[in-house]
Amino acid sequence: MQQHKKRLVVIGNGMAGARTVEEILARDGAENYQITMFGDEPYGNYNRILLSNVLNGSQDASEIFINPMEWYRENCINLHAGVRAVHINREECIVTGSDGTVEEYDRLIIATGSSPFVPPIQNMYTEEGCLRHGAFVFRTLDDCTRIAGHAVKCTRAVVIGGGLLGLEAARGLLNYGAQVTVVHNMPHIMNAQLDSEGAGVLQQTLERMGISFRLNAVTSRILGEDAVTGLEFDDASKIPCEMVVISAGIRPNTQLAKEAGLVVERGIVVDDSMRSVNDDAVYVVGECAQHRGQVYGLVAPIWDQAVTLADHITGKNLFAAYTGSKTAVKLKVMGVDLASMGVTHPAENDEVVVYSQPKKGIYKKLIIRDNQLAGAILLGDSSRAASLIQLFDRGTQLPEEREQMLFNIGSSANGASIQSTMLEMEDDTQVCNCSGVNKGTLRKCALSGIKTVKGVMEATRAGMGCGSCRPLVKEIVEWACEGQMDEDPSVHYYVPGVPLSKTDLVMNVKNMGLKSVSSVFNALANGIEDPGSKPGLASLLKTIWGGEYEDERDARFINDRVHANIQNNGTFSVVPRIYGGVTSPQQLHKIAEVAEKYDVPMVKITGGQRIDLLGIKKEDLPKVWKDLGMPSGHAYAKTFRTCKTCVGTDFCRYGLGDSTALGIKIEERFQGLESPAKLKLATAGCPRNCSEAMVKDVGAVAIEGGRWEIYVGGAAGAHVRKGDLLCTLNSHDEVLQMMGRFMQYYRENAKYLERTYGFVERIGIEKIRSVVVFNSEGTAERLDAAMQASVDAYKDPWLEAVEPHTPNQFAVSLPAGGIL
Amino acid sequence: MITHHNKMMYIASIEAIPSGEGRVFMVDETPIAVFHGRSGRVYATQANCPHKEGPLADGIVGGSVLICPLHGWKFNLESGEGPDCRITTYPVTVDSDGRILLEIAR
């Protein structure tokens, strides 16, 4: 067997090399490859980024191993630990190790990482070419052990380099009781990730912790012969110290590759499948790779590279392509919250949002280009970091309320959201007010390995009620797994049980002529029927096929099977339609009679301007409807619900437009219309807005001059949002047409259960306006026609009172037949 | 699965329950939820949800999974397994005449 396998040799057993091997194993790569690794360090693979924690004492070295030695044995990987690869012979496909080992390969992966850059400073090295006693670099576990061993004996330490790593090292050294000075050759620290204001605020914070700084300082000489005694600068000034840690940048380890004749610029040049551009048998990953001109010094891009490499080398996906990464950094210094991403300085025409409170160590800056995040600095409070990194990474269109991106305000109706940082939020703070789930439970769940928001929500039931805490749950999960979330592909699906986006699903449904929910599962989900996906599919198919839709009642939620809203004790509520909230004495008599006849436990005026008969037994539903003789108000369904109105010109002294008549027309036209989520509309006779039209899914507000303003995407439920002004129109007919067109666009493009407040924000009002009002895609006529077809297909569901649709549709319970 | 040592109770014709739905039957004073899966399989469980008494027969069925209509708890209709809890399930079959038969202990 063994002989049939191809031989894969990996040079470098660091974060990239080992992760890539893990990805290969996850794709059953061991079936085709016998894997051999060379690792210069005499250990298994450890998490290099946690060395900062080992140095500052918050973690023990033993805690940071990702792949201990047993892992290699268990996975039949032949690891040459402590052996450096010294030569690659590409002609014969042989790698030679420093101990004379020779390994042949069919495929080679180079993952040699980088080495610390030591600037040219006199007297740095001893005659033997070693760093002078007391001078250190900071890259490996051994470096870390050496630094710690020396620091305990020092009173004064200097770190050369005020970048991310240098500052982490400096903070670590403080814990050994030394006085620490950071020497930096630029006007401000972390110049790659911060602007001068931000760097100033950070410097003050670090100075308060006890770190001193020397900026614009170029070190020219190490003082001392047997050991370091100080530093001299190019202006001849000196400072005394017993140790110096050099953290002046890194250089990719490319020597081996260069000698082997691979194309090397700053790093080893690779294509999008992470293969050397001049040798198909050689892959390169990690800090030593140069991809599309970029060399990365962070782990996030490496994880993506490893996935592509593994997909490609195992043949799982020969088209896998890595296209580059946008990087964000976080400073891991206890007591300092800092995240930075993208550009640090605005270009012409960029929008800049800055909030600065230097005394508290707070500095926040956003650079916005074409309404996307081009860069951000969050210092002193990085509670929004996870969501900003996501906006940045995905190039999402930003919300108009810029302050929402910097502060936790108005993100939910939840008291917990006022907490300024995730760290400050107590574990026992209740996050989900529906299911009573606190922050600690969410954090623990995420740490237990469930690293998707959906997974945590299902396991804890947080966010499964009204949903208003979902953004906060998401932030906590992101925070708990430090941004390293597992990709949950189902978030891109229309429903979780059919692995297709809405666009792809609609296309397949149309092309394959799938007219029933069961046919969709059979054709597109391997016949696996996911109960949670059924109502979403039913709604979509009804919207696509209208009258041709094959209605399978089991796909509906109980409310839509019995056309009423289920209540806590299994009874139902009945809300008849009262167009525009305008009723009559006859109607009221009828309702009163029915309420008496069926002993209705509660009769209530709803927030939707109509009357609710609550607590009706299932079996009474058809009788109640028949007796009422009124159509359904659809208070139970994901459909058009109501159009609230105000009295308007008929009676009100301020009325500018006939809002009541308009509201009735709207309700008559759109009643019962299926949609991805509820649609609640309103019309107001003047901008006093008594019917709350500006916070409805769609609202019309009369203004002076006989005109109507149309608002979309408003909300005043679990989420509060003022609607966006879509356009201003001249007549009731225009209003009906435009509302219909917007709603059709929403029906076709929204995700299941996505209310207009989410939809409008996601798509952007400008885009919606251009399509719906200015017909930029030439679709206006089609949208109008599709809406008209749906309106024409409307049938009052309460007519099923006369002819039930399924056997025992309204039975509460049935007698069993009897003993055989 | 059905052993013939116990009593067989005739519940109803399979047609009494639309495909993919559930109905409640009173078996000697005890309400039992019976489900008619789209695959043709039938399942029988206790009628009310252990969470807050939701009427399980009004839930949504997919494969052998049931979702309670009130707060969405999920149960396996075969094993009764739910979130940190279990519902009682009863052995049940459909015979060649389309009769739903429930086995009850003697």
Ligand code: SRM
């Ligand atoms: C009856 C009523 C309360 C009342 O007594 O006034 C009501 C009752 C319920 N609302 Fe509501 N809502 C009622 C007006 C509202 C309003 C105000 C309005 O419609 O103008 C809102 C805010 C506007 C909005 O929809 O955003 C409202 C926002 C909600 C929400 C939050 C939706 C959101 O995404 O923000 C839910 C939960 C949901 O949909 O998932 C909800 C869900 C519910 C449900 C259906 C809960 C459920 O799934 O069982 C309640 C049913 C109670 C029952 O046993 O029948 N109800 N609910 C109101 C019926 C209005 C009507 O005549 O149709």
Ligand SMILES: Cc1cc2nc3c(=O)[nH]c(=O)nc-3n(C[C@H](O)[C@H](O)[C@H](O)COP(=O)(O)OP(=O)(O)OC[C@H]3O[C@@H](n4cnc5c(N)ncnc54)[C@H](O)[C@@H]3O)c2cc1C
């Ligand atoms: C203290 C510290 C803190 C950091 N913090 C962060 C952070 O917070 N976030 C972040 O994203 N990144 C951080 N980084 C950077 C991150 O660790 C690197 O980007 C990552 O380790 C690079 O992975 P790599 O496999 O390419 O290189 P490495 O992890 O360096 O692995 C390369 C391995 O190859 C071995 N090797 C080299 N040449 C040979 C050879 N010829 N033969 C055999 N073996 C060889 C080396 O010994 C090494 O073990 C930090 C780095 C350090 C040092």
Ligand code: SF4
């Ligand atoms: S009626 Fe609305 S606000 Fe009141 S309890 Fe029910 S869902 Fe909550």
Ligand code: FES
């Ligand atoms: S009653 Fe069944 S989930 Fe709450």
